[in-house]
Amino acid sequence: MDARIFMMGAILCLFIQGGMPSVAVSSSYTYDFNARCQTAYQLIMAMRIREAQQLMEDEQKAHPDNLIPVLLQNYIDFMELFFDGGPAAYQQKLADRNTCLSLLANGNRDSPYYLFTQAVVHFQWSLIKVKFGDRISAAWEFRRAYLMFSDNRKRYPQFYPNDIFLGAMKTAIGTVPEGYRWISDILGMKGSIEEGMHMLKQVIARGDDQQILFGNEAYIYYCYLLFYIERNPEAVFRFIREKNLDTRQNQLYAFMVANLALNHHRSAYALRVLQNRDQQHDYLDMPSLDFELGSIYLNSLQADSAIRYLQAFLQRTKTDYYKKDALLRLSWAYTLKGQSAMAAQCRQRILKEGNAIVDADKTALLEARKNTPVDIHILRARLLSDGGYFRQALDELNSLSATALPDYLNKLMYAYFMARIYDEMGEDDKAIPYYQATIEAGRNLPEYYAARAAWQMGMIYEKRNEPQKALYYYNLCLQMPEKEYKNSLDQWAKAGIERIQNK
Known part of the structure; x- marks a missing residue:
């Protein structure tokens, strides 16, 4: 399933080096999500990271006490880790996470952003920690985020960004079966699919993603939850058309739409989306796009193109996720070409490379261990x-x-x-x-x-x-x-x- 975002701001030289910024000592930190920060957020969500960092640098020079760039740099760290971060980057940014939370806690406690910004960081790190296998810590991050968003919603019921994240979390909690609800109840987390989706829909009704604060995320969570939890793909693609999501200059939207199309038997549509995306700007490198293209070509039996993109993914990815799945698909492509020795070699690599944490990689490993050739x-x-x-x-x-x-x-x-x-x-x-x-x-x-x-x-x-x-x-x-x-x-x-x- 599938993408979200994160953190920071500050001094020019540290931005260039990619380190956690320092914020000037002050007794009057602010959370000013001004026009410049909103533009930086939109650029981050489009995967245009360097342009966003330049704006955040300008904001820190103009308003060194503004803590919103701290949150936005955490978004960038999230993007990099979620889409292709390796273990070394994870350990480095884990330290930055602690600094980020300390900085955000220095703001005005009477602002709706005080709890909200910290909750966002905890929420995003719950996703990252799941990816890197730190599941117990991820669960506590998730709980902290849930309780902070809930508390903030009680204090500031009109602050609608709470409902974007809390709605997504309540929807996820709603999939816990009745026999295990007592666990989430003890942890202070309650939710239902109906309640969570209603919260998201109410936010989305306010306007388009450019008008809603954190609107990009509202759209992304809504589409994935509508697709995978409510199982209504037709409504998802109707929503994408009606909202006219910019899949050309927003690489995250392009990834999402192609990913959903690929999982809804619409490979030709997914291919059009990826072929038509803008490649002139400096977007975040995403080897996962190579994986998607390889899968798309494989589904139309274009084995040579599939091999080219799947090999590119395996060569460029820094993570062990989906390596086994990619190797299985590569073996299928060689099988289509009648190259059984190369297909067998890929299956042998499945036994040694990548990990078996996500379902697709587990399945690839099971298939590699079988000696039964498929017709x-x-x-x-x-x-x-x-x-x-x-x-x-x-x-x-x-x-x-x-x-x-x-x-x-x-x-x-x-x-x-x-x-x-x-x-x-x-x-x-x-x-x-x-x-x-x-x-x-x-x-x-x-x-x-x-x-x-x-x-x-x-x-x-x-x-x-x-x-x-x-x-x-x-x-x-x-x-x-x-x-x-x-x-x-x-x-x-x-x-x-x-x-x-x-x-």
């Missing part, structure tokens, strides 16, 4: 389906005889992808028998296909307004044994149960 027609159908080329994918599967497939895995994949293709084509009645076959054949296997089929069945019956059947399949998904994509599938199933119970 080339099933592989092609899988990729074409991922890209949204459903008719071509169906042609690939129709060229096969399911009974002639040599092993359980290929038969399981055949049933699953037949179901997914019919489902995406809107032919639910044809999809349901294949989903049922997938569940029966794979419910006790480690592969994710049966659990995903159960979740998809829940989605079909929720759409048909048959809540009891939908709840049965969502709960069935949760009850499946250890599976690939467990974290994602469990969260989606919990969100489905929450939606139904709130109706």
Whole structure:
């Protein structure tokens, strides 16, 4: 899932070196989110970091007591760590985080920005610490942020930026299943999907992202939560069109829209977004864009282009995240070209490179350990389906005889992808028998296909307004044994149960 931001301001030489600024000693620190700071924020959110830092430097010269640049530099640190930061950068910026919080705590306690700015830093560091495996500390960062935002909202109910972050957090907390709600209750955190999304919608109704303070984040959180938690991709892309999000000169928007399109079987649209983005300005380097382009080309079976971009990602990334996933995709590209030795080499690299923390990398590792070759027609159908080329994918599967497939895995994949293709084509009645076959054949296997089929069945019956059947399949998904994509599938199933119970 997916992007956010952070911190600082101050003296010219330290800005050039990228260190934490010092703020002049004063008894009257301010939180002045003035026009210059707002422009710097917009540039940061567009990934135009150097231009933003120049404005922040100018602001520190003009108003050395203003603490908003401290927060904005923390945004920059977040961007760099979240999108491609390595362990060394993480340790360095972890020290900067402490300085940042100390500086922000020097401001006027009667300002709505006093708690708000500190809460934002805690919230963003909760995301960073999850990425770097410091999960217990991340949970406490998240709790501090939640309590600070909640307290600030009580003190300043008209200060709407609170609702952007608190709404996103309440939505996330709302996916915690009933049996575990006592944990969040003890920690003082309550939320629901309905309540959290309502808070975000109220902020968004105030205007466009340029008019709303921290509006870029409101839009980003709203789109991702609407897509992954409320499971309403059509509404997401309608929102993107209606708001006319600038995917040309805002690289973060371009990444988000392409990422969502890629995960909604719209590879051709994702490719247009990335090809049309401005490349003249000095944007933050994002190797993840190479990963996206490699995946897009792979989904249309353009193996050479896929190989070029996936190799570029592997060569340029500083993080161990998504390396295994990229290597798996690279092996598929070589398989499409008939280069089985190169494909096998990539699978061997999966065993040694990267980590297995996110679901996609866990799945890549499991696939690399298997000795079962996947039928080339099933592989092609899988990729074409991922890209949204459903008719071509169906042609690939129709060229096969399911009974002639040599092993359980290929038969399981055949049933699953037949179901997914019919489902995406809107032919639910044809999809349901294949989903049922997938569940029966794979419910006790480690592969994710049966659990995903159960979740998809829940989605079909929720759409048909048959809540009891939908709840049965969502709960069935949760009850499946250890599976690939467990974290994602469990969260989606919990969100489905929450939606139904709130109706």
